[in-house]
Amino acid sequence: MAQFSRTWWGQRFIEALEQFTDPARLGRGRSYASGGRILEYTIASGTVTAKVRGSINPYFGVYKEPIYKTSITIKAISSADWKKAIRQIASLADLVTKLL
Incomplete structure (x- = not known):
């Protein structure tokens, strides 16, 4: 799996x-990211906006x-x-040590 x-x-x-x-949605997102389907993205003021190539079906x-244009x-x-x-x-x- 890609990092x-x-x-x-x-x-x-x-x-x-x-x-x-x-989990299915995250898997699809990983597939899009590793498959070069993200055409462009911007990060500003707590929002990530991206243009993504969808699939022919x-x-x-x-x-x-x-x-598609999507944002988080x-x-x-x-x-x-x-x-x-x-x-x-x-x-x-001890909480901090658990994060590491």
């Missing part, structure tokens, strides 16, 4: 995402390769919530 993260933190993020997302009446938005964590999280993490040093 989709560059850092341990990225890998942990993917593992967390796998717990809350449809005569069974469903798709005879021309479709181009992740809500930014407020400054106050970051401070709470840092205090909580600092109070549980």
